[in-house]
Amino acid sequence: MNRLEVDFLNFNLKNPVAAASGTFGFGKEYAKYYDINQLGAVSLKGLTLNKKEGNDGVRIWETAGGMLNSIGLENPGVEAFVETYDEIKSRIQTVKIINLGGDSLDEYIEGARLLNEIDIDILELNISCPNVKSGGMLFGVCEKSAYEVTRAVKDITRFPLMVKLSPNVTDIAAMAASCQEAGADALSLINTVQGMAIDIQNRRPVFDNIYAGLSGAAIKPIALRMVHQAAKAVDIPIMGIGGIYSAKDVIEFLMAGARCVQIGTAGFIRPTKLTEILAELDEYCIENNLSLKEIINIL
Numbered sequence: 001m002n003r004l005e006v007d008f009l010n011f012n013l014k015n016p017v018a019a020a021s022g023t024f025g026f027g028k029e030y031a032k033y034y035d036i037n038q039l040g041a042v043s044l045k046g047l048t049l050n051k052k053e054g055n056d057g058v059r060i061w062e063t064a065g066g067m068l069n070s071i072g073l074e075n076p077g078v079e080a081f082v083e084t085y086d087e088i089k090s091r092i093q094t095v096k097i098i099n100l101g102g103d104s105l106d107e108y109i110e111g112a113r114l115l116n117e118i119d120i121d122i123l124e125l126n127i128s129c130p131n132v133k134s135g136g137m138l139f140g141v142c143e144k145s146a147y148e149v150t151r152a153v154k155d156i157t158r159f160p161l162m163v164k165l166s167p168n169v170t171d172i173a174a175m176a177a178s179c180q181e182a183g184a185d186a187l188s189l190i191n192t193v194q195g196m197a198i199d200i201q202n203r204r205p206v207f208d209n210i211y212a213g214l215s216g217a218a219i220k221p222i223a224l225r226m227v228h229q230a231a232k233a234v235d236i237p238i239m240g241i242g243g244i245y246s247a248k249d250v251i252e253f254l255m256a257g258a259r260c261v262q263i264g265t266a267g268f269i270r271p272t273k274l275t276e277i278l279a280e281l282d283e284y285c286i287e288n289n290l291s292l293k294e295i296i297n298i299l
């Protein structure tokens, strides 16, 4: 019996732990450290219709309890991704989540249309990237535009649609409800929290874009609160994200209403962290004589 397995959309995940988009590339680098197919799922680096070189200047900045990033969605573009997908598929046999961002409604629609040509498992719509001018974030902070982009992509995609929410909003429950109403099959949250750092020597912002996205342990309580609020507002399943560093953190997210989680920054601290968390989760289940399914939404 697998005590870690959870159901998410039509998938029976072998465990609730997935790698978070943008922190795992396309799996190649981590495959050197552990068998990435041990993970319940992986969310691959965010794609946009057209190739992006990413932002100039500083891209990563360590903070107390986390990090700021301003990558700017560097990626090869959907078409190039589609062309190399066979190779990615042969490397990654676990559930594959493809993360799609965009600067306009048309870009999202065209990106989703091209992805229909390959066999992905879940389409994750990034309407929440804070590091590109517009970059999807505009869609993710306004209920009406979140509804519009969700609806438009839902109409065209042949895959289950998971919408990734931004924490940079005043009412996460309303955003969640709006995406559900527009046809989202699942939600993932949260993306990074907008932050800033200043280079006091040079008296200027560290990042060329001034603001950047905060991730890691520092954002966990915010993410947990938002997952709890979203879970109360919708019936569709939720993938919890934000500052998860341990099995205890995963369990908190499941208890708050997530069915599974993505982990990003913790894997930067130690590449094998995600598999260590899996082992800890197993121990927790054995010690408490339960399976993880039993604790989902238990609050």
Ligand SMILES: Cc1cc2nc3c(=O)[nH]c(=O)nc-3n(C[C@H](O)[C@H](O)[C@H](O)COP(=O)(O)O)c2cc1C
Binding pocket: 020, 021, 022, 023, 045, 046, 047, 069, 071, 073, 099, 126, 129, 164, 190, 191, 192, 214, 215, 216, 217, 219, 241, 242, 243, 244, 262, 263, 264, 265, 266
């Ligand atoms: C370096 C970096 C790149 C990221 N790139 C993406 C991305 O391409 N698409 C996306 O939806 N989220 C992206 N994110 C956000 C993460 O997927 C995740 O939502 C966030 O980091 C919070 O989780 P964590 O605290 O476990 O890292 C990125 C985060 C980091 C740190």
